[in-house]
Amino acid sequence: MTSLKDIPEDKLTIVKGLAAFAVKPAFRTPVHKTPRDHGITEFEDIYFQSDDGTPLEGWYVPAAGGESDKLIIMNHPMPMSRSGFTGHWGEPWSNVDDLEIDFVAILAHLVRAGYNVLSYDLRNHGNSGTANGGICGIGRYEWRDCVGVKAYVDAHPRLSNMTLGLYSQCTGGNAQYEAIYRRPDLFKDVRCLFSPLVVSMDALMGTFAGLQGVREYMDVMNFEQTKLGGFTNPEMTPHLFAGAVQIPTMITQVHDDAWTTQEDGQQTFDLLGSNEKELFWIEGTSRRFDGYNYFGQNPERMLAWFGKYMG
Template sequence: MPDAQIPEEKLTVVKYLANFAVKPMFRTPVHKTPADHGIPEWQDITFQSDDGTPLEGWYVPAVGGESDKLIIMNHPMPMSRSGFTGHWGEPWSGVDDIEIDFVAHIAHLARAGYNVLAYDLRNHGNSGAANGGICGIGRYEWRDCVGAKAYVDSDPKLSKMKLGLYSQCTGGNAQYEAMSRRPDMFENVLCMLSPLVVSMTSLMGEFAKLQGVSEYMEQMDFEQKKLGGFTNAEMTPHDFAGAVKVPTFVVQVKDDAWTTQEDGQKTFDLLGTNEKEMFWIEGTTRRFDGYNYFGEHPERMVAWFDKYMN
């Protein structure tokens, strides 16, 4: 059992961190559309997760004419398909005060000849609520990855396209588990871009150090279970990385203040494919700078998909 003698002021911090780990304290709105980046055409789409949770997204055809190449794109917690609104102030700036613009990534891909299906995970953006609002950092959200793939497979046009995945952070953890649970569904995936997947033991351990409560990780797990969530050790891509058989490009922030290089390297090492590359983003300690990287520097992103999908 956790330490019953934890000081009250420390317990308050631990409970705050536990809540952050398992239950997004707010939703990030879909604050931009493809039009904000000059993309003339897209359509709103809706489909169901594997467990029936209603999900919302966009289908963005390639600029200059729909192509035969499709990328399914998801996002981190607590963001949406359009990114993050830290620049709007509280409550978002309490996590980080910058804007993250995933629509910029979509626009680069669309201009490079890719159709993009981008969607909001459950309990995020405009998608439906599920599991009491709990985020499993992949442990529930894998069902959304399965739902997105089922939507593509059931569409007469989309199902004939060459397929790649852009699976980020929580969405990447979810995609690894989806591949573990439903390997047959993903056999036709040609490649995956996998930025900033993370183990919560690493992430929350670093948060605890920054907040001066690192000796109370057992208490944090206890508080997370009380909230209806998972322990930190249960929320990791390591348990499912071996099921990833497709060529995979892993991206991490090298000096990320919120996690460790060892965690990112272990995820990469455990991938069940020999066709894999690792790229370390340098020059920043801010994790959220990593999420913006391909919006500002799309060359590696486009080159990876071109290598396997052209």
């Protein structure tokens, strides 16, 4: 590893800042919107436990016009919440991106299309509990939350009888892949998975390091992440678990994403174990956060995917 004494002080400060962002975000994104903001008044706050006992919070939103027999479980990226992201509020969120992300818009499209939706905050995010010293594993701890929500559904007198699909994105998607890898029995009844913007942290943090002139110090970044109690960047990738995902899966990525690489997204897709899979590239932007809003503004492809497999 590069010796710390050989790194200029200003460069080391950048590396340590990137390492902290990767494994322990300095802020939470609040649950800044609810279904009411999209005209949906019928929903309830729910709470349940992750597989390791971490308390999780979310919403259950029945389909418009009355509860249906189809359920979609939604989760979210780091450092967001089930409602999205508040970059438009200014610092500290705007230090990542100054865009508002509205995941409730996506939820609303699903509800109006006849799906019940269960949307929840991952550990250390939104209104859910703190765990693992506040460390984010980009899926490596959060898979336990995916197991917890599925166990909650399976134990519920009504939800357990519903046809099930998953909307698992970025960190939440990485977590879902590992949950399926570790507990294939629990997810064998899932009809399909919609998987926006899953990412390997080597690709993401390598790009950030390059933009800030410290790409040559990735080994030091990994060391700093370990010191903080987190995982190294090569350990935080959906590639390790994608082969276990054998349900029909659509991955979506921003084609010209300035924060990561096309190769990473393509490799995740290629590694998927499913015989029924699609990769959709979002065109016309290099801004990753536009990809998170895409299906709130353009729901047709998402609705077609769930319609194909959930009836």
